[in-house]
Amino acid sequence: MISQNTIQQILARIDIVDVVGTFVKLKKRGSSYLGLCPFHNEKTPSFTVSPSKELYKCFGCGKSGNSISFIMEHEKYSYVDALKWLANKYGVEIEETFQSDEQRQQVQVSESLYIINAFAQQYFSKTLLETEEGQDVGLSYLKQRGFREEIIKKFQLGYSPEQRDAFTKEAIAKQYNTELLLKTGLVANRNDQLMDNYRGRIIFPIHNHSGKVLGFGARILKTNDKAPKYINTPENEIYVKSKILYGSYFARQSIDKADECLLVEGYTDVVSLAQAGIENVVASGGTSLTPDQLRLVKKYTNNLTIIYDGDAAGVKAALRGLDLALEEGLNVKLVLIPDKEDPDSYVNKVGATAFRDFIQKNKKDFILFQLEVALKDAGTDSVKKSEVVNKMAETISKINKVEDFTKQQDYIKQCAQILKIEEGGMHALVNKFIRDRITTQERKQTADDAKQQQEENLKQAEATNYDDATFNLLFKDELQEREVARVLLEYGIKKWDDTKLVAEYVLEEMVDESLLDNADVIRLIAVFKEALENNPETVNRNFFIYHPDTRLSALAVSLLNFPYEESTRWRTGASQSSGFQKKLFEQSYEDFIKTLAPDNETSLLKFLKIDEDKTNEGVESAVNYLKLRKIKRMLLENQIDLEKEHTPEEFTMLNQTHDHLKKMEMELTKKMGAVIIR
Ligand SMILES: [Zn+2]
Numbered sequence: 001m002i003s004q005n006t007i008q009q010i011l012a013r014i015d016i017v018d019v020v021g022t023f024v025k026l027k028k029r030g031s032s033y034l035g036l037c038p039f040h041n042e043k044t045p046s047f048t049v050s051p052s053k054e055l056y057k058c059f060g061c062g063k064s065g066n067s068i069s070f071i072m073e074h075e076k077y078s079y080v081d082a083l084k085w086l087a088n089k090y091g092v093e094i095e096e097t098f099q100s101d102e103q104r105q106q107v108q109v110s111e112s113l114y115i116i117n118a119f120a121q122q123y124f125s126k127t128l129l130e131t132e133e134g135q136d137v138g139l140s141y142l143k144q145r146g147f148r149e150e151i152i153k154k155f156q157l158g159y160s161p162e163q164r165d166a167f168t169k170e171a172i173a174k175q176y177n178t179e180l181l182l183k184t185g186l187v188a189n190r191n192d193q194l195m196d197n198y199r200g201r202i203i204f205p206i207h208n209h210s211g212k213v214l215g216f217g218a219r220i221l222k223t224n225d226k227a228p229k230y231i232n233t234p235e236n237e238i239y240v241k242s243k244i245l246y247g248s249y250f251a252r253q254s255i256d257k258a259d260e261c262l263l264v265e266g267y268t269d270v271v272s273l274a275q276a277g278i279e280n281v282v283a284s285g286g287t288s289l290t291p292d293q294l295r296l297v298k299k300y301t302n303n304l305t306i307i308y309d310g311d312a313a314g315v316k317a318a319l320r321g322l323d324l325a326l327e328e329g330l331n332v333k334l335v336l337i338p339d340k341e342d343p344d345s346y347v348n349k350v351g352a353t354a355f356r357d358f359i360q361k362n363k364k365d366f367i368l369f370q371l372e373v374a375l376k377d378a379g380t381d382s383v384k385k386s387e388v389v390n391k392m393a394e395t396i397s398k399i400n401k402v403e404d405f406t407k408q409q410d411y412i413k414q415c416a417q418i419l420k421i422e423e424g425g426m427h428a429l430v431n432k433f434i435r436d437r438i439t440t441q442e443r444k445q446t447a448d449d450a451k452q453q454q455e456e457n458l459k460q461a462e463a464t465n466y467d468d469a470t471f472n473l474l475f476k477d478e479l480q481e482r483e484v485a486r487v488l489l490e491y492g493i494k495k496w497d498d499t500k501l502v503a504e505y506v507l508e509e510m511v512d513e514s515l516l517d518n519a520d521v522i523r524l525i526a527v528f529k530e531a532l533e534n535n536p537e538t539v540n541r542n543f544f545i546y547h548p549d550t551r552l553s554a555l556a557v558s559l560l561n562f563p564y565e566e567s568t569r570w571r572t573g574a575s576q577s578s579g580f581q582k583k584l585f586e587q588s589y590e591d592f593i594k595t596l597a598p599d600n601e602t603s604l605l606k607f608l609k610i611d612e613d614k615t616n617e618g619v620e621s622a623v624n625y626l627k628l629r630k631i632k633r634m635l636l637e638n639q640i641d642l643e644k645e646h647t648p649e650e651f652t653m654l655n656q657t658h659d660h661l662k663k664m665e666m667e668l669t670k671k672m673g674a675v676i677i678r
Pocket of ligand 1: 037038039040047058059060061062063
């Protein structure tokens, strides 16, 4: 929306020392500047700004970036808003580009709505504080509820008089556009007459992140009225309910500092708590949380504590949509305010310190809380109970971050205990949900990739003109590569022998990485190696299943058989019907009898040893298959090369290579027991 020209002008004028210096006290230290990091608490400065590189970096918390990202991070602005802030600071006139007239119009409408709202906010504030009706009705009500004037002013609360068109008249006199006035919801059209919509109500302006008024909540004062308790601004160009958290403008710095966001239901709860000095509070406006609201919270903190009154509707509302919070990686806790109180009345009753203590002591984990509620609902109904189990597994499966892995394991354990089911079963169920989800993602991704790969292959095939068989041999080592990757994931940290791990064996024995085709497999091996060197204890299958690189996690999930679900391939290899026991019965009668002879225990044991660990055998065979595959490929490439023209020396070399590869192939085939692969 901001033109390139404007951006260039801003960039040309930016001085990072100046920009950061607006918020942080900087001292010159050599060629750079040093200060206390604004992003984490510290007493000795580790935040440096380099004017020559136009960068800042904190050696304490690791935050780094340029002037624009500093403003975005510090002020929680979007990219565009950060640019606007900088433009304003450096006196650059913003030239906005529009794609269409429609867009231009929409921006104009938005700007106008902000202007009208700003005017209305001032009007309502003035009415509350300076008119007789405002003071007698509005202000006295607020004071009776315990609000002091400073907090009323801070939140810019107001009052709309009883008269049917007091505000409308004022606005029309100021020549505000009627259509836009109707759009703000401040004015209503009844039988072709314009009138005030919020008559006789207390006005709560709702601010956006930079303090502009998006809309209003208007609370009724009279009791026993059939009118709704609150009227809110209708959805318009700037008021989008699903993206609004009341109070976020005032709370953002406290949330940042406390690293926790308290969420309440009502506007008055926010104001009351803020007055008591608990400022990291926002209100959702009573509905269940939306993804946009959660993202808004996440801009400031990962810790969300939801405070609700203890009634059933409130609880249900609190629970709805919270799976989304888990997906966003938020830690969600719930606190129920004791019976018949709400946060507003409760903080007034017990005071700020006791309130804070209460929150700290009564925070309940969201998932376990949800389980409690669901179980209470299900009662003894076993169908309902199994639904609960499924729902819990699905919820837990959404904790999908590598750093949250232990958290997920804890939940599985605790939920299994509470539900009185086997932990293993719960585990399998959770994994099923994870796998389903990743497979869906992967399917989407591979469809795109496959198309791209096909095009590339076609191009290459055209260039070299291989026949189909050659083509297949050259480009389809996929299976063997994936099998080695799977073995690595599944058995990598098991012991190969007393001296090394399976992974070490695989990495030593495997073909050179430059021979691998599949980019994901190559990456997986690289990541595995690195992790094995640096943090061997973290390298388990879950390290990859929950790896932040989604391609890696997708690969891991598609390769791995999940816990408690045996791999069919490996099972048949060792099962009773096809394994050692079968061989026992396949012997001649005489040998069978001999085997059973009482003095021949060892030979019988040999046949009955059905649970023998065949891991190494499987690992070895996976590695060998891959090697053989690659040898065959090199042989073929060498063959193709031989058919071209060469000097005698080159021919000798190619022939030697051929012989060498052939020898390797034979040795390998012999070792593998005359396995024929095509
Ligand atoms: Zn820092």
